[in-house]
Amino acid sequence: MTQSANQVLLIEDSNVQAKIIQKQILALSNFETIICHTMEEARAALEASHRFFVAVVDLNLPDAPDGEVVDLTLENGVPTVVLTATFNEELRQQFIRKRVADYFFKGSIRDMDPMVRSLERLYKNRHMTVLVVDDGVVDRGMMRRGLEVQQFQVLEAENGAQAMQILAEHPEVQLIITDFNMPEMDGCELVMAVREHHKMDQLPIIGVSAAGSGPLTARFLKNGANDFLTKPFEVEEFSWRVNQCMEMVDVIAELKNCYENLG
DSSP states (O other): OOOOTTEEEEEOSOHHHHHHHHHHHHHHSOOEEEEESSHHHHHHHHHHOSOEEEEEEESOBTTBTTSHHHHHHHHTTOOEEEEESOOOHHHHHHHHHHTOSEEEEOOOHHHHHHHHHHHHHHHHHTTOEEEEEOSOHHHHHHHHHHHHHTTOEEEEESSHHHHHHHHHHOTTEEEEEEESOOSSSOHHHHHHHHHTTOOTTTSOEEEEEETTOHHHHHHHHHTTOSEEEEESOOHHHHHHHHHHHHHHHHHHHHHHHHHHHHO
């Protein structure tokens, strides 16, 4: 087995479906895909290689009919994307509890496109650092866990003033998520301070605040935030907004690079 850092472990009992998914991953990305058809094959693959950056797993396998393979990949420290033919709220809550990175319906080749984009985003996120700013320990921890599931490196600050200090010490920060109501320097003040040195397409900022704070959306955005989330938010909404924000930054960077090369 090739020990590359961009391997995808695909666990799917249907040989036809596995080949379809493998071809689509290859067509849309440069990831090598290792196919396993059973949980035991997957266990052997995980023991033989520690270079999988993600696992794409069928929820129901002949030797793991109740999703046991998800536990296997997660226990081995491999971020996991689930493919399922059925879906309900109970399954969704299981995915959230187990900290599954994403989940998708099994379907046609066209249905695989969003899944491959998710794999690409997870791969890129491993090299990105996010600064979470919130004076609430519980909320800060919740956002940190959500970001870590998406493979981001995470730094924390308790208020805007501390965030500015951390930002000065860690220029590798590529996204800031900040609450509004904090001592010393609130979220909007932090946004304005950051924007004195960093443009929106250089260092995106997502503002967050509690329900009932509608006017804050306008304040955050007018002061230079890229997006805004109202607490409490769903896990999927949080991860989608964060990843979408990073996608936009990537697109802008690529366009700038193309423009410079043309010039």
